[in-house]
Amino acid sequence: MRPEDFDFVAKLLKDRSGLVITRDKAYLLESRLTPVARKRGLKGLEDLVGGLRTAGEDLLREVTEAMTTNESFFFRDIKPFDQFKAMVLPYMLANRAAKKTMRIWSAASSSGQEAYTLAMMLKEEGAKLAGWKIEIVGTDISTEMLEKAKAGLYSQFEVQRGLPIQLLVKYFKKTAEMWQIDPAIRGMVQYREYNLLHDLKPLGQFDVVFCRNVLIYFDQPTKTRVLDNISRVMPDDGFLYLGGAETVLGISDKFKPVPEQRGIYATTRVPGK
């Protein structure tokens, strides 16, 4: 790949999705974008990049999506979800007892496993949540992943990564080669296309935010910007979950770690803001 082509695509990706791609990852561009080029009847990457310089929104979007990493699984890392159930949920139930409403955001929801994990957990709480209106919103930049999430269809491999067998039996149906999540669980999650780099206010306020395994792809200023923007759509007593390789430390002062808990942060209000 020509260096000027690489630079052009790298800048495009950073501007559109925040993804930072360094020269040593040029092979990733090649392996993921060559199929996009082929699909368009182009010979290879060079033609694709040539086309990108004058391309319309469709192609730019397709290239951006092709470069996202969408890996996800049910109950990913387990601990954050145990912790949500043991601490954050009871806390919210107590603090929101008057309004009986709560909003949870899966901020890079990919194929939906994170949002559906939360939905199943809430369903399992049963009577405790009677009379509550709990919204779960899943957003992602990838329309392909959003479609998959909405369909709620997972392969045998996907339902075996992290999902307890009792929950598979209870909330999934087998359809030919795939497993489909129950309409009642699907109905608990709203999916929307949304770019984390954009103004987040139109999404409304969220009491709990799961923003896991997406900041790792961004550079430091972008991480700071996204975390600051997230804090603006959270209340004073909100909780943020990050992925196992992510932190707010040294990146944003809008959140502080919750003592003795990994991966979870509480909103802070900086005096004067």
Next chain:
Amino acid sequence: MKSCLIVDDSKVIRMVAKKILHELSFKTEEAEDGAQALEACRRAMPDAVLLDWNMPVMNGIDFLREMRKLPGGDHPVVVFCTTENDIEHIQEAITAGANEYIMKPFDSEILQAKFSQVGLL
């Protein structure tokens, strides 16, 4: 060190499972069918059983029901590992006392995920 009894009539599957379980620091024992497995359990109850369904002599589900009746038979964590992948079989396994269920084909990632879910890791 925890022990795991691998019950499968396929030598290849037993070898694959054994290799993964050793990497996860398990001591392993093998049985080719449910009857052999039951004998092994009478000698010493393992901490875990990785259990195929369809086997000659005694199948996995019959073994499981018998094993649960033995003294100390409630101790082993039982993870089915079978090509039976419909809800009815899974349900039957859970009712018979299985703790987790792996649908073949499996790999080390799935086995590890399932074992850690049931607290074996």
